Structure formats: structure tokens, C-alpha cells
Amino acid sequence: MxxxxxxxxxxxxxxxxxxxxxxxxxxxxxxxxxxxxxxSEHAAALYNLEIGGxxxxxxxxxTVAVLxxxxxxxxxxxxxxxxxxxxxxxxxxxxALCSAGDHIVSSSQMYGANINLFQHTxxxxxxxxxxxxxxDPEAFAEAIQPNTKMVFGExxxxxxxxxxxxxxxxxxxxxAGVPLVIDATxxxxxxxxxxxxxxxxxxxxxxxxxGGHGVALGGIVVDGGNFDWGQNDRFPTLTESHFxxxxxxxxxxxGPAAFINRVRTEGMxxxxxxxxxxxxxxxxxxxxxxxxxxxxxxxNTKKMLAFLSSHESISWIKHPTLPEHPDYEVAKRLMPKxxxxxxxxxxxxxxxxxxxxxxxxxxxxxxxNVGDAKTLVIHPGSTTQSHLSPEAMKAAGLxxxxxxxxxxxxxxxxxxxxxxxxxxxxxxxxx
Amino acid sequence: MKININNEVIFASTGGRAFEIKGHPLWFIHGSGQxxxxxxxxxxxxxxxxxxxxxADMPSHGLSxxxxxxxxxxxxxxxxxxxxxxxxxxxxxxxxxQGGLIGLDMAYRYPDRVSQLSLVATALSIxxxxxxxxxxxxxxxxxxxxxxxxxxGPEGHNHDNxxxxxxxLNFGVQLMAANKLGALHADLKxxxxxxxxxxxxxxxxCPSQIIIAQKDKMTPMKFGLKxxxxxxxxxxxxxxxxxxxxxxxHPEEVNRALRTFFTKS
Numbered sequence: 001m002x003x004x005x006x007x008x009x010x011x012x013x014x015x016x017x018x019x020x021x022x023x024x025x026x027x028x029x030x031x032x033x034x035x036x037x038x039x040s041e042h043a044a045a046l047y048n049l050e051i052g053g054x055x056x057x058x059x060x061x062x063t064v065a066v067l068x069x070x071x072x073x074x075x076x077x078x079x080x081x082x083x084x085x086x087x088x089x090x091x092x093x094x095x096a097l098c099s100a101g102d103h104i105v106s107s108s109q110m111y112g113a114n115i116n117l118f119q120h121t122x123x124x125x126x127x128x129x130x131x132x133x134x135x136d137p138e139a140f141a142e143a144i145q146p147n148t149k150m151v152f153g154e155x156x157x158x159x160x161x162x163x164x165x166x167x168x169x170x171x172x173x174x175x176a177g178v179p180l181v182i183d184a185t186x187x188x189x190x191x192x193x194x195x196x197x198x199x200x201x202x203x204x205x206x207x208x209x210x211g212g213h214g215v216a217l218g219g220i221v222v223d224g225g226n227f228d229w230g231q232n233d234r235f236p237t238l239t240e241s242h243f244x245x246x247x248x249x250x251x252x253x254x255g256p257a258a259f260i261n262r263v264r265t266e267g268m269x270x271x272x273x274x275x276x277x278x279x280x281x282x283x284x285x286x287x288x289x290x291x292x293x294x295x296x297x298x299x300n301t302k303k304m305l306a307f308l309s310s311h312e313s314i315s316w317i318k319h320p321t322l323p324e325h326p327d328y329e330v331a332k333r334l335m336p337k338x339x340x341x342x343x344x345x346x347x348x349x350x351x352x353x354x355x356x357x358x359x360x361x362x363x364x365x366x367x368x369n370v371g372d373a374k375t376l377v378i379h380p381g382s383t384t385q386s387h388l389s390p391e392a393m394k395a396a397g398l399x400x401x402x403x404x405x406x407x408x409x410x411x412x413x414x415x416x417x418x419x420x421x422x423x424x425x426x427x428x429x430x431x
Numbered sequence: 432m433k434i435n436i437n438n439e440v441i442f443a444s445t446g447g448r449a450f451e452i453k454g455h456p457l458w459f460i461h462g463s464g465q466x467x468x469x470x471x472x473x474x475x476x477x478x479x480x481x482x483x484x485x486x487a488d489m490p491s492h493g494l495s496x497x498x499x500x501x502x503x504x505x506x507x508x509x510x511x512x513x514x515x516x517x518x519x520x521x522x523x524x525x526x527x528x529q530g531g532l533i534g535l536d537m538a539y540r541y542p543d544r545v546s547q548l549s550l551v552a553t554a555l556s557i558x559x560x561x562x563x564x565x566x567x568x569x570x571x572x573x574x575x576x577x578x579x580x581x582x583x584g585p586e587g588h589n590h591d592n593x594x595x596x597x598x599x600l601n602f603g604v605q606l607m608a609a610n611k612l613g614a615l616h617a618d619l620k621x622x623x624x625x626x627x628x629x630x631x632x633x634x635x636x637c638p639s640q641i642i643i644a645q646k647d648k649m650t651p652m653k654f655g656l657k658x659x660x661x662x663x664x665x666x667x668x669x670x671x672x673x674x675x676x677x678x679x680x681h682p683e684e685v686n687r688a689l690r691t692f693f694t695k696s
Contacts (some may be wrong), residue, residue, distance in 0.1 A: 004580075004588070004589070004600060010590070013589060014589065014593075015589070015590045015591055015592040016591065017585075017586070017588070017589060017591045020482040038601035044479070045476065045479070046481045047608055048447075048475060049473060049475060049594075050475040051472065051476065051593065051682065051683055052592065052593025052594045052595065052682070052683075053593065053595075054595065060595035060596065061595075062595075064595075065596055068595065068596035069590045069591065069592060069597070069598060070590070070597060072590065072597075072598040072601065073590040073595065073598060073601075076601055077601055078597070078598050078601045078602040078605055079594075079596050079597040079598055079602065080596050080598075082596070096531065118490055171556070186645075224605075225601065225602060225605035226605060226608075227688060228609070230494070241561070246447060246448075248447045252442065252494065253447050253475075254468070254471065255446070255466070255468045255493070255605075255606060255609065256468075256602060256605035256606060256609060257597065257602060260596070260597075264595075269574075
């Protein structure tokens with residue numbers, strides 16, 4: 001440790017120093033597109049990355065920078081770039097590392113949009129992906145090819161809740177000269193810091209638990225600075241002349257920060273999925289209470305697991321903290337405080353019962369999100385995946401009877417009552 | 432750029448611009464366990480303004496190979512060998528911390544090769560704590576963590592950075608961890624063993640400058656002021672609220688001070 005402040009202090013203060021002129025205690029929202037240059041030399045210096053500061057809010061913004069510095073501190077990274085969404089964070093990461101003809105090894109059980117990006121979008125641009133089971137580390141080793149530029153996965157898979165042993169997969173990837181990129185949305189740095197446990201780059205959808213209130217979209221890429229991009233010739237985007245930046249070799253010029261500088265000077269400059277400063281402000285309001293909320297999420301999740309496990313309407317239940325979960329031991333080792341607050345369970349009565357349950361809850365909200373302070377429920381079989389046959393659902397790791405519950409912060413007695421009445425209605429629907 | 436010195440390939444940053452000898456190049460010398468990355472924002476600032484810049488990784492540091500050098504004098508000799516290899520007659524030195532000791536020694540023993548000397552967060556001697564030296568030998572990561580903690584001022588510890596989204600402390604840890612094992616221990620030992628700072632300062636005749644970090648815990652302000660006295664210079668800049676790693680934490684103030692001191696050809 002570097003004598004750094006503790007997690008809760010960083011959540012409140014990291015990255016922000018009140019300015020001398022106004023002394024605003026809260027991080028101001030710099031709602032501006034551009035910044036007035038002091039003179040021509042100042043403008044040139046900003047473009048040349050000789051001095052700190054901001055040019056144009058697509059590339060950086062003072063409010064967004066505080067968020068970036070705060071999350072980098074919480075994740076113990078060397079730097080971060082915030083984006084308009086978690087998907088944008090993944091895309092600019094791929095953009096910084098991969099070109100046509102390159103290859104990715106990825107978990108097969110993760111958020112559908114991540115899968116779609118790799119399987120259908122990137123493949124159109126000549127970047128191919130081999131999908132492997134997240135809880136089979138050796139499968140990652142076998143899938144790595146000479147043109148593999150990144151290994152990717154989620155610590156807690158969405159929605160199947162499989163756990164990737166990132167310590168083992170990280171070592172396998174690094175031994176092969178490839179970085180491990182982790183989507184840490186479901187764990188947040190409070191439950192697990194992937195950069196200290198085998199990962200080299202972390203992305204988050206800040207929309208979820210980090211922001212935690214369902215009011216602002218956002219994403220972020222955090223660079224661990226712990227991968228030697230010059231150890232082989234796999235990463236020409238970082239170790240050869242960068243077209244967008246005076247032909248500079250980012251690895252030589254910025255060392256451990258080569259990757260995150262590429263993200264900003266290419267991903268944000270050329271593509272531009274920037275985060276709005278107002279969203280950054282809202283997300284920081286959430287981060288200020290991250291540990292408090294996560295503790296309550298975990299506490300309510302334990303209670304919900306106990307309640308549902310013994311309920312007659314529930315045919316199966318899945319969460320990484322349950323001993324019968326296949327990745328229970330890995331989850332316990334990686335995330336001793338708890339393995340997130342999403343529960344998957346099966347409802348007796350299949351699609352009809354699921355639909356009835358979803359339409360009957362009153363405290364919980366029926367919507368397509370996770371990680372809100374409020375409890376959220378969805379029945380993929382009657383909503384997001386209703387167009388799929390039972391066979392196609394199975395192939396996607398889903399079942400017709402599956403409910404996904406993102407446990408919120410409500411008084412658990414109220415949640416329990418709400419679920420009891422909705423399960424009773426669902427039971428009637430199946431009979 | 433990569434250069435062959437004593438049969439080892441070493442790396443020297445030129446500030447992101449092609450290097451061309453014009454007058455006396457700016458010659459940056461990094462501190463213990465550091466590399467050219469200590470001076471990213473100084474190298475880029477001056478190179479983009481047309482100054483010839485060299486900021487070399489010493490053996491075992493950054494992107495340079497070779498065994499670490501054991502004494503400040505050996506480090507000075509190595510810097511001179513690099514100047515010879517590049518065909519440079521004289522340089523204007525910016526030495527940070529241990530790099531300042533090397534600069535002092537170069538200006539003392541090779542007076543014809545140094546035209547100006549700027550010492551940044553340094554002193555005439557750097558008496559490193561024996562526990563830290565021991566730690567650097569046996570538990571290097573702990574020594575790195577301690578130095579990153581002591582080396583940074585309020586901005587670093589509050590994770591506030593002039594460069595958007597960047598983190599001083601964690602970058603510093605990775606910068607030092609990227610050096611070869613043993614480099615930090617050799618550096619700290621060399622600092623302790625160097626006792627010629629006062630003699631060097633008494634005999635240096637080239638113009639000199641002292642840049643001091645007000646909140647420097649590693650080479651406290653009073654030692655910088657003593658160095659200024661010994662060098663008989665009144666070109667002193669004290670950067671308020673700054674810690675030892677002021678080139679990265681307070682780049683604009685450092686660049687401003689350097690710019691007023693050095694001569695551009």
C-alpha cells in the first residue's frame with residue numbers, strides 16, 4: 001500500500017480539490033463544450049499533451065475528470081477514461097488494442113450486448129472471437145492464438161452468475177503475453193478489485209451499482225498499468241508510431257500509461273463516446289455512498305436467498321454464495337464480502353407464472369436494468385427473450401422459468417411481503 | 432531512441448520529437464528507482480518548443496538494459512559516455528533527486544561538459560534511511576510503496592492530477608515496478624555512499640538553479656536551501672504545496688522555472 005486513503009474516504013474525496021476562487025464543496029458541473037485558451041502557445045501545449053487541462057469535452061472535461069480520477073483511485077489503476085455507457089467503454093478498449101485480423105478470447109456467459117459486439121459487430125470488421133466457458137481457465141489457455149490481443153470476461157456473469165477465476169485466467173493470459181480485460185460491473189471495486197487480482201484493464205458500466213440510482217448512464221475504462229505492452233510485438237497500436245498523436249510511440253512516451261492514452265487520443269478523439277458532465281456528477285453522487293449501499297445490497301441479498309430458497313413456488317435458485325453453486329469456492333476466495341446482489345431463480349409454472357409474478361410485484365420494479373437502489377425484477381422468458389424458443393433460451397444460458405432479481409435497499413420486510421403476494425398470484429396462474 | 436552504450440542497449444526519450452543537436456541540449460537525469468517517465472511533461476514541453484531534449488533511462492531502469500550502476504560517480508561517467516556516443520559536447524542538466532547528485536558530480540568532474548545545472552528536489556547529500564535500503568533489497572515492493580507515499584504531496588494523495596483521469600500514486604508504483612529488480616537498491620545505496628556533494632558544489636562554476644518542493648519529505652526544503660548556499664546561487668524557486676515528485680505533480684511551475692533559467696540556441 002502507498003499510504004493511500006481508505007476506500008470510503010476515496011469514494012468521497014478522490015480526484016477533487018475545491019478551486020481557490022469559488023471553493024465549491026461539491027464537484028461543479030462544468031456544462032461546457034469548450035475551454036478558452038490563454039493564448040496560442042497554451043492551445044498548442046494542450047493539443048501536444050505537454051500540460052494538463054481540457055480542450056474540448058469530447059476528449060476530457062473537468063467534472064468527468066474528477067469521476068475518472070475517483071474510480072481510478074478506487075480500482076487502484078493508473079488512469080481512467082469515462083464514456084457514455086459501459087458498452088462504449090468496452091468498444092474503446094477493443095479499439096485501442098485490436099485491428100482487422102486480430103482475435104479475442106472471451107467468456108461465453110455474459111451480458112448479451114457484450115456477446116453481440118464480439119460475435120456480430122466486430123466480426124464485420126475482421127476481429128474474431130473465440131468464446132469459452134468462464135469457469136474453465138484451461139479453455140482460455142487453449143483458445144489463445146498468436147493474434148489474440150485480449151482475454152475478456154465478467155467476474156460475475158450476467159445473467160447466469162458464473163464466476164470467472166480472474167487470478168487463474170489472468171496468469172494464463174499474461175503468461176501468453178496477453179492482457180486480461182475484466183467487466184467488473186457486477187462486483188464494483190468494493191467487492192473486488194480485479195487489477196489487484198490478475199486483471200490488467202477493468203471496465204464498468206457505471207450506470208449500475210457504482211452510480212446506483214438509475215438516473216444516469218455511464219461507463220469507464222480503468223488501466224492497471226501492470227501489463228508490459230513492449231514484451232512482444234502483439235500490440236503495434238501501442239508500441240509503434242501513433243498516427244493520431246504526432247507519430248509518437250505511446251509505449252516509449254508514456255510507459256505504463258500507453259493504453260489509457262491510446263483510449264483518450266483515439267477512442268475519445270476519433271469516435272467520441274463521451275460522458276456528459278451532468279451524468280458524471282450524478283454518478284459521483286452514487287459513488288460517495290458505494291460501500292454503504294453495497295453492504296446493504298449484500299445484506300438484503302442474503303435475506304432474499306434465505307426467503308426464496310425455502311419458498312414452495314421456487315424450483316431452483318442460483319447465487320455464487322450458495323454452497324451448491326459450482327463456483328462457490330472461487331467466489332468465496334475472490335469476494336469474501338459477498339458476490340453481488342443479483343439472484344437468478346426458477347419459478348414453478350414456467351413462462352405464464354413468470355409473467356404473472358412480474359406483473360404482480362408492487363415494491364419491486366419491472367424493468368431492464370440491474371444495480372439500482374431499488375429492487376428490480378425481470379422475467380426474460382416473457383420479456384427480453386420472449387421471441388426465443390425454449391431451445392434457443394437454453395443455448396443462451398437461460399431457461400423459460402428464470403427470474404432475474406437485482407436486490408435493492410428497501411426494508412426487507414416490505415420486499416418479502418411484496419414477493420410473497422406476487423408469488424401467490426403466480427402460483428394461481430400456473431394452477 | 433535506442434542507443435548502444437558499453438555493449439548495452441539503452442533508451443533515451445527525446446520528448447516525442449526527433450533529436451537534433453543544436454547548442455547545448457537539455458539533459459534530464461532521473462532519480463532513484465525512476466526512469467525517463469519522471470519527466471514526461473518537461474520533455475514534451477521543451478521538445479515541442481524546439482529544444483533538443485535527452486532523458487535517458489539509466490541501466491536497469493525503464494527501457495534500458497544492463498546492470499545497475501553502483502556509485503554516483505559511475506552514473507556520471509555513464510552520462511558522459513552517452514554524451515560522447517551522441518556526439519554532444521555540452522549539456523544543460525536538469526537533475527531530480529538522485530539525478531541532482533549526478534548532475535553535481537558531472538559539473539564538478541566534467542566542468543567542460545556542463546554549461547548550466549538545475550537541481551530539482553535534491554540536496555548535496557541524500558542520507559537514505561537504512562531500513563529503506565534494506566527494504567529495497569529484500570522487499571522491493573514495500574520500498575516502492577513507501578517511496579511513492581513519501582514522495583507525493585497533497586495532489587498525489589488526493590488523486591488529483593493536471594492530466595485528466597490520471598493517477599499519480601498508482602502510476603508511480605507501476606513506473607518503479609517496471610525497472611529491473613535490484614535497480615532501486617543500487618540507487619539508494621549509491622545515494623548514501625555519495626559524500627562529495629559539498630566539495631562538488633564549492634568547485635562548480637557554471638550557473639546553477641535550485642527548485643524546491645515546499646512539502647518535500649524526502650529531500651526537505653532546508654537541504655535544498657543549503658545546496659543553493661553552497662552553489663552560491665540565488666536562483667531559487669520554491670513551489671508551494673508540492674511534494675518530492677514535483678515534476679509530475681506541479682509540471683507547469685517546474686517548466687516555468689526551468690524555462691527562465693536555460694538558454695535556447
